[in-house]
Amino acid sequence: MSDFVSDFWHLYVAGISLVSIIACLILLWFTGKAKAMTANDNTTGHVWDGDLREMNNPLPRWWVGLFIITVIFALIYLAFYPGLGNLPGKFGWSAQGQYDAEVAKANEQVAPLYAKFQAMPVEEVAKDPQAMAIGDRLFMNNCAQCHGSDARGSKSFPNLADADWLWGGAPEKIKETLTQGRMGVMPPMAAAVGTPEDVRNVAHYVLSLSGSPHDSLRASLGKSKFGACAACHGMDGKGNHAMGAPNLTDDVWLHGWGENAIVAMINNGKNNQMPAQASKLTEGQIHVLASYVWGLSNVKPAAGK
Amino acid sequence: MDSQDNPPRKIVPITPVAQTPADAQDSTQEMVSLYVAHNKIYPRSVQGLFAYWRWVLVFITQIVFYGLPWLEWGQRQAVLFDLGARRFYIFGVVLYPQDFIYLTAILVISAFSLFLFTAVAGRLWCGYACPQTVYSEIFLWVERKIEGDRTARMKLDAANMSLEKLFKKWYKHFIWIGIALWTGFTFVGYFTPIRSLGMEFFTGNMTSWEVFWVFFYGFATYGNAGFMREQVCKYMCPYARFQSAMFDKDTLIVTYDAERGEPRGARSKKADPKTLGLGSCVDCSLCVQVCPTGIDIRNGLQYECIGCGACADVCDTVMEKVGYAKGLVKYSTQNAMTGGWTREQTWRRVLRPRVLLYTGILLLVIVALFSSLALRKPFKVDVVRDRAALARIVAGGQIENVYRLQIMNAAEKPLNFKLEAEGLQGLRIVTETDVQVPATESRWVSVRLQLPYDAAQPGSHPIHFLIQSYEEGRQVVGQIEEKSVFLVPR
Numbered sequence: 001m002s003d004f005v006s007d008f009w010h011l012y013v014a015g016i017s018l019v020s021i022i023a024c025l026i027l028l029w030f031t032g033k034a035k036a037m038t039a040n041d042n043t044t045g046h047v048w049d050g051d052l053r054e055m056n057n058p059l060p061r062w063w064v065g066l067f068i069i070t071v072i073f074a075l076i077y078l079a080f081y082p083g084l085g086n087l088p089g090k091f092g093w094s095a096q097g098q099y100d101a102e103v104a105k106a107n108e109q110v111a112p113l114y115a116k117f118q119a120m121p122v123e124e125v126a127k128d129p130q131a132m133a134i135g136d137r138l139f140m141n142n143c144a145q146c147h148g149s150d151a152r153g154s155k156s157f158p159n160l161a162d163a164d165w166l167w168g169g170a171p172e173k174i175k176e177t178l179t180q181g182r183m184g185v186m187p188p189m190a191a192a193v194g195t196p197e198d199v200r201n202v203a204h205y206v207l208s209l210s211g212s213p214h215d216s217l218r219a220s221l222g223k224s225k226f227g228a229c230a231a232c233h234g235m236d237g238k239g240n241h242a243m244g245a246p247n248l249t250d251d252v253w254l255h256g257w258g259e260n261a262i263v264a265m266i267n268n269g270k271n272n273q274m275p276a277q278a279s280k281l282t283e284g285q286i287h288v289l290a291s292y293v294w295g296l297s298n299v300k301p302a303a304g305k
Numbered sequence: 306m307d308s309q310d311n312p313p314r315k316i317v318p319i320t321p322v323a324q325t326p327a328d329a330q331d332s333t334q335e336m337v338s339l340y341v342a343h344n345k346i347y348p349r350s351v352q353g354l355f356a357y358w359r360w361v362l363v364f365i366t367q368i369v370f371y372g373l374p375w376l377e378w379g380q381r382q383a384v385l386f387d388l389g390a391r392r393f394y395i396f397g398v399v400l401y402p403q404d405f406i407y408l409t410a411i412l413v414i415s416a417f418s419l420f421l422f423t424a425v426a427g428r429l430w431c432g433y434a435c436p437q438t439v440y441s442e443i444f445l446w447v448e449r450k451i452e453g454d455r456t457a458r459m460k461l462d463a464a465n466m467s468l469e470k471l472f473k474k475w476y477k478h479f480i481w482i483g484i485a486l487w488t489g490f491t492f493v494g495y496f497t498p499i500r501s502l503g504m505e506f507f508t509g510n511m512t513s514w515e516v517f518w519v520f521f522y523g524f525a526t527y528g529n530a531g532f533m534r535e536q537v538c539k540y541m542c543p544y545a546r547f548q549s550a551m552f553d554k555d556t557l558i559v560t561y562d563a564e565r566g567e568p569r570g571a572r573s574k575k576a577d578p579k580t581l582g583l584g585s586c587v588d589c590s591l592c593v594q595v596c597p598t599g600i601d602i603r604n605g606l607q608y609e610c611i612g613c614g615a616c617a618d619v620c621d622t623v624m625e626k627v628g629y630a631k632g633l634v635k636y637s638t639q640n641a642m643t644g645g646w647t648r649e650q651t652w653r654r655v656l657r658p659r660v661l662l663y664t665g666i667l668l669l670v671i672v673a674l675f676s677s678l679a680l681r682k683p684f685k686v687d688v689v690r691d692r693a694a695l696a697r698i699v700a701g702g703q704i705e706n707v708y709r710l711q712i713m714n715a716a717e718k719p720l721n722f723k724l725e726a727e728g729l730q731g732l733r734i735v736t737e738t739d740v741q742v743p744a745t746e747s748r749w750v751s752v753r754l755q756l757p758y759d760a761a762q763p764g765s766h767p768i769h770f771l772i773q774s775y776e777e778g779r780q781v782v783g784q785i786e787e788k789s790v791f792l793v794p795r
Binding site: 034036037039056063064146148153154155257 | 736
């Protein structure tokens with residue numbers, strides 16, 4: 001509650017609140033005492049525009065009672081809840097506190113459910129319809145922003161529903177990815193590869209690895225220069241899960257297909273990050289989510305759904 | 306401020322009422338408080354045509370209100386507003402929050418019914434059907450059974466506390482609170498299944514919110530019908546005030562025939578009023594005693610008058626007793642009173658443009674509501690494009706767009722759906738096209754559409770989904786077309 005930079009404003013706001021409330025009571029007391037003149041025909045005696053006479057229709061006295069109740073309510077409210085300047089009130093209530101309490105309560109309610117799933121291996125959880133319904137919602141709220149609502153990703157965001165894995169598709173690897181996040185680094189390799197012509201040749205060699213359309217002469221020239229890439233992608237170009245180096249021999253093109261895309265990648269490199277989820281999700285949620293992601297490529301959906 | 310720059314302003318003086326010299330005396334004016342003290346009203350019991358109809362309405366409305374939640378429809382409560390699950394069951398219809406438009410239609414119908422009834426017969430709603438009137442009537446009946454009629458009640462209130470008074474008061478409040486709590490319980494029963502609510506009550510398992518609302522509505526009923534009564538109509542109710550805007554000179558109002566009644570005065574039964582120079586009003590003040598809002602109808606139409614006709618009933622009884630013609634206080638219109646119209650003439654004025662217009666609009670909205678309910682499909686579909694990927698190129702040179710379809714089943718049985726996508730040559734769904742959604746539930750389905758690379762120009766292309774629902778045996782129940790777009794990247 002440090003919205004004010006100086007104590008003056010805290011006192012100023014609190015003072016105005018209290019003075020207004022007390023002023024209401026004074027007004028009520030004053031109007032309760034005051035009397036007004038009426039004519040004998042129950043009008044106030046005022047006439048507008050020649051013939052409009054103002055009737056005297058006074059407020060019922062119990063209405064004042066309601067007004068006093070609101071004043072009492074205001075004072076009680078201000079005593080127990082924040083509202084008077086910076087004072088937190090007797091209950092120490094805050095929106096953040098209520099949110100935390102509600103989250104804690106909800107977590108407590110679902111804890112046994114997650115405990116049940118956590119005791120099961122990922123392969124089993126992936127077959128549990130209830131767990132997968134939870135996993136689907138978790139995925140929609142936390143993963144679909146990048147990987148798409150069908151988990152098939154888009155350019156630079158990996159497809160999670162195929163069998164191709166950058167960092168390994170074993171359940172514990174998926175969990176590791178979720179918990180710690182991943183940082184994929186492709187350094188600019190132009191200098192290591194050689195001249196721009198060499199770079200183009202290597203690009204055609206990479207295309208040839210997956211059997212994509214390519215210039216076979218350039219590919220054969222590029223093969224000798226591929227050694228610069230082999231440190232990470234391997235001599236056979238099949239990549240390396242340990243460092244997240246993609247397999248270049250399958251027909252999956254995460255960052256774009258074609259000679260130009262590959263040349264740009266070799267020249268400029270790429271940093272691609274999967275953010276860590278450990279601070280956002282509980283262990284139980286990560287377990288269910290890992291099972292969901294694992295299940296996308298390992299469990300056939302039940303027929304007839 | 307420079308007064309020369311300002312044009313002269315028109316000044317409307319506030320002047321005291323032009324009074325005759327006699328009136329101008331100070332004795333005719335008085336100093337009064339800004340607030341008026343509450344004057345308890347003891348309405349006298351009344352019998353007659355309008356009282357009969359008032360009781361008929363009390364029974365109709367209360368049988369509906371108390372009885373409806375107990376009706377069963379198949380396996381569930383016939384009328385249930387399940388706020389938690391956001392499903393609203395009204396007999397055979399299951400409504401989603403998306404069906405809010407029907408509530409709007411019902412509100413429009415209610416509003417125009419109010420306009421229509423008010424234009425024709427004044428505050429009919431206030432006098433006969435409003436819960437405030439109805440519950441006041443019920444509570445008054447209890448009061449009368451225990452404490453006696455007007456004079457007995459006044460005497461009891463004025464009397465010192467005694468064992469008898471204590472007993473009567475406690476007895477009355479006991480019954481009142483019972484009725485009030487039952488009302489609160491019934492009200493909550495529209496939102497929580499009333500049978501399980503009853504079980505919860507007996508086993509002490511009601512949730513704190515259910516308890517709160519039962520007591521809240523119970524307290525509101527007890528307070529409004531037991532204590533506030535006409536105060537609600539006079540000071541709180543907005544309808545009471547704006548209904549006067551629907552009045553015209555052909556609106557039926559409870560009127561006192563001043564021409565016939567005045568000059569009023571008591572007289573011997575045998576005396577001829579003409580020779581005494583008196584009108585028909587015997588000044589028995591019964592019309593004031595029966596009035597639930599405590600006004601004197603002989604002062605003309607007043608905003609407090611809820612149009613219940615109690616004064617007309619009681620005056621007719623008196624007129625009959627003294628052998629005069631009935632109808633000194635009666636339902637009539639301003640035009641009929643001033644013009645001395647016959648019944649037929651008055652009736653003819655009912656068919657005036659204002660009434661016909663209200664009726665026309667009312668019928669239109671009613672027909673629209675029911676035909677739209679009858680033609681309503683048992684399911685709804687929302688198409689939401691995937692928020693992450695606009696479009697992507699996948700194996701085989703296909704362009705892929707992803708959609709999320711929310712299929713809401715408003716039927717009380719599982720429905721099977723078949724999905725199709727149309728609007729572009731070569732467009733096809735690559736995900737599952739057969740979907741099942743359980744009864745009254747909604748389901749999100751991811752749908753991927755693919756289009757060959759060169760089949761369309763880069764840009765946005767309008768397409769639509771065709772969703773057909775089947776029953777067992779592949780009988781088509783209904784189909785819905787939902788628009789969307791397919792994006793082709795550059």
